[in-house]
Amino acid sequence: MKITLFIPCFVDQFYPQVGVSVVKILEKLGHTVEYPQAQTCCGQPAFNSGLWDEARSVAEHALEVFKSAEVIVTPSGSCGAMMRVFYPQLFAGTPRHDLAKTVGSKVFEFSEFLVRKLGVGDLGAEFKGRATFHDGCHGLRELGIKDEPRQLLRHVRGLELIEMDPPEVCCGFGGTFAVKFPMISTAMGEGKCQAIADTKADYVISLDSSCLMHIQGLLERQGRNVRCLHLAEVLAGSL
Amino acid sequence: MSTTAAVQFKSQARRLTADLEHRQWIFKALRGYETKRDECKARFQNWEAARQAAAEIKHDTINHLDRYLEQFVHHLESRGAKVHWAADARAAREIILDIARQNQVRFIIKSKSMTSEEIHLNEALEQGGFEVFESDLGEYIVQLRGEPPYHIVFPAMHLKRGQISEVFQKKLQAEPVTDPEALTMIARRVMRQKFCQADMGISGVNFGVAENGMIAITENEGNARLTTNLPRIHVALMGIEKLVRTMDDLALLWPMLATAGAGQWLTGYNTLYGGPRMTGESDGPEQFHVVLLDNGRTRLLADVEQRDVLHCIRCGACLNVCPIFRNVGGHTYGTTYQGPIGSVLTPHLRGLQDWKHLSYASSLCGACSETCPVKIDLAHHLLHNRRNAVKANPPLMERLAFAGFKVMMRHPALYQIGMTLGRWLQPLHKLVQGTALDPARAWTRTRQAPRFAGESFHQWWKKNRSNRSES
Numbered sequence: 001m002k003i004t005l006f007i008p009c010f011v012d013q014f015y016p017q018v019g020v021s022v023v024k025i026l027e028k029l030g031h032t033v034e035y036p037q038a039q040t041c042c043g044q045p046a047f048n049s050g051l052w053d054e055a056r057s058v059a060e061h062a063l064e065v066f067k068s069a070e071v072i073v074t075p076s077g078s079c080g081a082m083m084r085v086f087y088p089q090l091f092a093g094t095p096r097h098d099l100a101k102t103v104g105s106k107v108f109e110f111s112e113f114l115v116r117k118l119g120v121g122d123l124g125a126e127f128k129g130r131a132t133f134h135d136g137c138h139g140l141r142e143l144g145i146k147d148e149p150r151q152l153l154r155h156v157r158g159l160e161l162i163e164m165d166p167p168e169v170c171c172g173f174g175g176t177f178a179v180k181f182p183m184i185s186t187a188m189g190e191g192k193c194q195a196i197a198d199t200k201a202d203y204v205i206s207l208d209s210s211c212l213m214h215i216q217g218l219l220e221r222q223g224r225n226v227r228c229l230h231l232a233e234v235l236a237g238s239l
Numbered sequence: 240m241s242t243t244a245a246v247q248f249k250s251q252a253r254r255l256t257a258d259l260e261h262r263q264w265i266f267k268a269l270r271g272y273e274t275k276r277d278e279c280k281a282r283f284q285n286w287e288a289a290r291q292a293a294a295e296i297k298h299d300t301i302n303h304l305d306r307y308l309e310q311f312v313h314h315l316e317s318r319g320a321k322v323h324w325a326a327d328a329r330a331a332r333e334i335i336l337d338i339a340r341q342n343q344v345r346f347i348i349k350s351k352s353m354t355s356e357e358i359h360l361n362e363a364l365e366q367g368g369f370e371v372f373e374s375d376l377g378e379y380i381v382q383l384r385g386e387p388p389y390h391i392v393f394p395a396m397h398l399k400r401g402q403i404s405e406v407f408q409k410k411l412q413a414e415p416v417t418d419p420e421a422l423t424m425i426a427r428r429v430m431r432q433k434f435c436q437a438d439m440g441i442s443g444v445n446f447g448v449a450e451n452g453m454i455a456i457t458e459n460e461g462n463a464r465l466t467t468n469l470p471r472i473h474v475a476l477m478g479i480e481k482l483v484r485t486m487d488d489l490a491l492l493w494p495m496l497a498t499a500g501a502g503q504w505l506t507g508y509n510t511l512y513g514g515p516r517m518t519g520e521s522d523g524p525e526q527f528h529v530v531l532l533d534n535g536r537t538r539l540l541a542d543v544e545q546r547d548v549l550h551c552i553r554c555g556a557c558l559n560v561c562p563i564f565r566n567v568g569g570h571t572y573g574t575t576y577q578g579p580i581g582s583v584l585t586p587h588l589r590g591l592q593d594w595k596h597l598s599y600a601s602s603l604c605g606a607c608s609e610t611c612p613v614k615i616d617l618a619h620h621l622l623h624n625r626r627n628a629v630k631a632n633p634p635l636m637e638r639l640a641f642a643g644f645k646v647m648m649r650h651p652a653l654y655q656i657g658m659t660l661g662r663w664l665q666p667l668h669k670l671v672q673g674t675a676l677d678p679a680r681a682w683t684r685t686r687q688a689p690r691f692a693g694e695s696f697h698q699w700w701k702k703n704r705s706n707r708s709e710s
Contacts, residue, residue, distance in 0.1 A: 007696050009648075013658050014689040016696035023704070035700050040648040046641045048603065050625030054641040058648040089619075141605035141618075166270065170562045174602025179681035181249070181600050186685040187256035187566040188602065191266070217686030 001118075002032045004069035006062075006107070008079040008209075009041040015209045021236035022075050022110055025123065028239060036065045044082040047090060048175045056090055063087075063096060063103050071117070072107045075232050077139020077207045080109040085142045109139055111207055111231055115148040122155035126238040130160045131229075132201040134192070134215065136208035137170050149207055149231050156234060162199040169195070173214035189218045196226060204228045244573060245596035251571040252600070261397070262566055268396055269559045275502030276556070282504060283494075293495055294614035296488045297550035300449070304540065307449035307482050308531070314452025318514030320527040327534050328358035334530050335360065335441070335474055336367050342472055342526070344369060344439040350456070350463035351375035352443025353391050353553055354476050354532060357575045357588070360441070372433045374462035376426055383410045389569035391576055392500050392555035397568060430462070440466040440524070444477035445552070446492060450485045452513065454529070457496060459507040467512060473524040475512070478532050480549040492552060499612035500554030535588045545620050548587070550613040551580055557607035557617055563600060572597065579607035583620045591628050598624035655697070662691040 003026055007019040026033050043058035062083070066072055074080050084104045091100035114120045133153065139145045153161050172178070172188025179185075192215060196204055204219075204226060206212050212228040219226050255261060280286045300307055312322045325331035339347065347369050349355065361382070364371045373382040377395035381388055383406045388394030395403070400417040407413040413425045442463055446455040454475055456463050467473045483489055497503040516523035539549055558564045558578030569577040574585045574597070582597035598621045607617040629637075647653045671677045672688060679688060694702075 009654070009658075010689070012696045013661070013691055016692045016694060016699055019696035020699055023700075033704075035704065037697065037700070037705070038651045040651055040654045041644075043648070046644060048622065048625070049637060049641065050599075050622075050627075050629035051638065051641045052626050052629075054638075054645045057645045061649045137602070137604035137606075141609055166273075168606075170602050170604035170606070172562070172602055174604070177599070177602045179679075181252065182681045182684065183249075183253045183256045184563055184566055184600065185602065187262065188562050189686070191562070191566075213689045214686065217682070217688065220687040221685060 002034060002070050003113075004066060004072050005033055005035045006039060006042075006066065006072050006074040006079065006083075007035065008074065008076045010213070011075060011209050014213065015230065018075050018209055018230040018232050021230070021232035021239075022073070024236045024239045025114075025232060026073070028123075029118065029120065036069075039065045042079045042082045043090075044079060044086075045175055047082065047086060048177075052090060056094070059087055059090055059100070060096065063099055066103050066106075067099060069103075069106060071113075072103070073110055073113045074107065075110040075207070075230060076209065077109045077136045077143055077145060078210055080107050080112075081138040081142035083107040109143055109145055109207060111149040111152055112139075112143065112145050115151055121151045123152065123235050124238075125155070125235045126157045127234050128158040129203050130162065130199075130201050131203035131205050131234075132162050132164050132196055132199040134164070134171060134196075134204055134206040134211055135168050136206055136211045139207045140168060145207065149205075152231065152235060153205065159234070162201055164195040164199055166195065171211045171215050173211050175210075178214060185214075186218070189214055193218050193222060193224065197224060202226060203234075205231055205234055207231055244593050247573055248571060248596055248600065251573070252567045255567045255571055261568060264399070265397065265568055266565050268393075269565060272502045272559055276498060276559075279498040279502055279504050283498070289491065289495060290612055290614055293492055293612055294547075294550065296483060296492065297552075297613050298547070300482050300484055300488075301480060301540065301546060301549045304479065304482065307484060308479060310449040311447050311452050311482060312531075314450075315514060315529055316452075318452065318517070320452075320514040320529055323528060323530045325530055325532045325534070328532075331358045331476065331530050331532050331534070332360060332363040335476070336363060338472065338474060338526075338528055339364070339367070339369055339439055342439070344472065346433065346437040347371045347439045347441060348433055348437035348466050348470060349373050349378075349440070350442045350458065350466040351378050351394070352441070352476055353388070353575060354443050354478050355441065356388060357478075357534065358476075358532065360476070372430070372437070374430055374433070374460075374466050375458070376423065376460060376462075379426055379430070380406065383407075387570065387575070389577075390555060390558055391553055391578075391580075392558075397570075434465045434469050437466075437470045439472040439474065440468075440470040441474045441476065442467050444475050444481050444529075445496065446489055447477055447482045448484075448486060448489055448511075449482055453486075453511040454513070455489055455493065455509065455511055457493065457506040457509050459501075459503075461508055464508060464510055467510075468522055468524065471524055472526045472528070473512070473515075474528045474530060476530045476532060478534075479536050480551070495612045496552050496554050499556040499610065500559075539584075539587045542587075544623055545583070545587070547613075547615050548580075548583055548620065550615050551584070552613060553580075554612060556610045556612060560606040560610045562602070562604060562606065579617045579621070580615070583615075583617055583624065586624055586628075591624065592632055595624060595628035598622075598628070658691075658695065665691050 043055040047055035084107045087100040087104045171192040172185040216228040380395040389397045497506045515527035564578040586594040605618040
C-alpha cells in the first residue's frame with residue numbers, strides 16, 4: 001500500500017523521532033511511504049480559536065497537498081480529528097466541501113491504521129519498562145480510538161502496562177487554552193501527573209505528542225523522573 | 240461588562256485552582272458519583288440505545304414545539320390550571336409577583352428550580368415584600384449563606400458538615416452538631432413550620448407531558464410534594480423546552496435523568512401534577528398556575544446549528560465529568576447554569592460577547608458530549624460559540640497573529656524559514672525562560688518549554704528518503 005504521511009508541524013520540529021519511527025514501522029511492514037514536503041499545519045490552532053476563515057485558508061493548502069493520496073496516516077489523534085471530523089464542518093457550504101470530506105475520510109491516526117486498516121496487532125517489538133497510557137481526548141472521543149494502542153502495547157515484550165485511575169481524563173493541554181487559561185490548564189495537568197505518579201510508571205505513552213508536550217513540561221518542572229514517549233517510539237524501539 | 244465577567248472568571252479560577260483542598264473535595268465527590276452512575280447505567284439493557292432514543296424524543300419535541308406546547312396547555316387549562324406566557328425573565332417575575340399580590344400572599348415556599356434562579360426570582364420576591372424560603376435542603380443551606388447554587392443538581396456540594404453547622408448556628412441559633420442526620424433534623428424542624436405558614440408554593444418543572452398536560456417533578460426529599468400541595472396556591476415555573484410528548488417518553492427520560500445526573504436508579508419521589516384541587520378531592524392547591532418561560536429559548540430554537548441545546552434536561556451529568564468544573568468549581572462561572580451546558584447556553588441567554596470567555600475556557604476534551612444523556616453536542620457547540628464570537632467582533636491582536644500564521648502555513652518555504660528562526664532563537668529564550676521578560680510566560684511559569692530538535696523530520700526525510708521517492 002502507498003501510504004502518505006502527515007507529520008504535524010510540532011512533531012516535525014520538536015519530536016521528529018516520532019515521524020522517523022512511523023516511517024520505519026510502516027516500511028518494515030512492507031509499505032511504500034511518501035511524505036509530501038509541501039505540508040505544514042492542519043490549521044487547528046486557528047480553528048479552535050474561532051478564526052475559521054484563517055483555518056480554512058491553511059486547511060485549503062493541506063487539501064491541495066493531500067488530495068491525490070490513497071491513504072493518509074498521521075501520528076496524532078488531534079490533527080487526525082481535525083482533518084477527518086472538522087474539515088467537513090469547516091468547509092460546509094463552500095465549493096471544497098466534497099474534497100474536504102473525501103480527503104478527511106482517508107485520514108487515519110497511526111495506531112488506528114495499524115490495527116483497523118492493516119490488521120496488525122503484534123509488531124514483534126520489545127521495550128523494557130513499566131508504562132502507563134494517556135488517552136488523548138481527540139483520538140479517544142472524536143475518532144473513537146481506545147483499544148487499538150492498548151492492543152499494540154500488550155504485544156510489546158518486556159513492557160508492563162498499568163492503567164491510570166481515573167482513566168480518560170484530559171491532561172489540560174487544549175491548544176491555546178493552555179496559555180489563555182494557564183491556571184486551569186496547569187491544575188488539570190497536575191491531576192494528570194498525580195495519576196501518572198500513582199501508577200509508579202517510568203514512562204507515559206500516548207498517541208499525541210501535544211498532550212505529551214504538556215505532561216512532560218509539567219513533569220520536568222515538578223522534578224518527576226518519568227519520561228514521555230509516543231506510541232510509535234515504543235513500537236520502533238527495537239527496529 | 241464583557242471584561243467584568245471575563246476578568247471575574249479568571250480571577251476566581253486563579254483563586255480556586257490554587258485551593259488544593261477545595262479541588263480535592265470536589266474531585267472526590269464527583270468521582271464517587273461517577274462510580275454510582277456507572278452502576279446505574281449498567282442496569283439499562285443498552286445505555287447507548289437509550290441515549291439515542293432520548294435524543295430522538297427531544298429532537299422531535301423541540302422541532303415541533305409549537306404543536307406540543309398547544310397540546311400541553313390545552314390539557315392543563317381544561318383541568319382549571321391557569322397558564323401564563325412569559326417572554327423574558329422580567330415578564331415571568333412580574334407574573335409571579337402579580338399572583339402573589341392579588342392573593343395577599345405573605346410567605347412563599349419554594350422547591351428546587353434552576354429556572355427560578357435564571358430569572359432571579361427570589362430577589363424580586365423579597366424586594367416585593369414577600370418572605371421566601373427554599374425547601375430543598377441544599378438550596379436552603381446556600382440561601383442561608385447568601386450564595387447561589389454551586390451546581391445545578393447539588394447546590395451545596397462544596398460545603399463540609401462543619402460549614403453547614405456554622406451557618407445553622409449563626410442563622411438559626413441551632414446547637415453545634417455536625418452529624419448529617421442531626422443537621423437534617425435542624426433544617427426539617429424549621430422547614431415544617433414554613434410549610435404550614437406558606438400561602439404560596441413555587442416549584443420548577445422537570446418535564447411537561449404534552450399528551451395529557453401533566454407536570455412531572457422529581458426530587459429526593461419530599462419537599463416538592465409539600466411545596467406544591469400544602470399552600471393554597473401553586474405556581475410552577477417551566478422553560479418551554481421542558482416538554483416531552485407522551486408518558487412513554489417520560490418513562491424513558493425519568494430514569495435517565497436520575498442515572499445521568501445523580502447516579503440513582505430513580506429519584507426518590509417522582510410526582511405528576513395536573514391542576515388545582517377538583518371537587519371531591521381532599522388535597523391540592525386552590526389555584527394552580529403554570530408560567531411558561533421563553534427568555535431566549537425561541538431564539539435558540541431558530542439557530543439550526545445549536546438547537547439541540549434545548550434538549551437539555553438539566554441533569555448535571557456534564558458538570559460532573561467536566562475537568563474544568565472539577566478544577567474551578569461552580570461559583571467561578573458566575574452563571575445560573577455552570578459547567579459545559581452553562582458555557583454553551585449562557586451566551587444565548589445573556590449575550591455572546593459578555594460570556595464568550597466560557598466557551599474559550601475549555602480544553603475541548605469532549606467528556607461532556609460523551610456523557611450527555613440526550614446527546615447534545617456540547618464540545619462542538621463551544622467551537623461554534625468561539626467562531627460566532629470572532630465573526631461578530633474580531634479580536635484585533637489574535638487576528639493579526641493568525642494572519643501571520645496563515646501566510647506561513649500556506650507557504651512551505653516560509654514555514655521552513657520560520658521554524659529555522661525559531662531554532663536560532665531558542666537559546667535566547669533559555670535566558671529568560673520563566674522570568675517576566677519571557678514572551679511564553681503563560682506556558683513556562685508552570686511548564687518547561689518543548690525544545691526544537693537538532694534536525695526536523697523534514698530535514699531527516701530530505702537526507703534519508705527523498706532520493707528514494709519523488710514526493
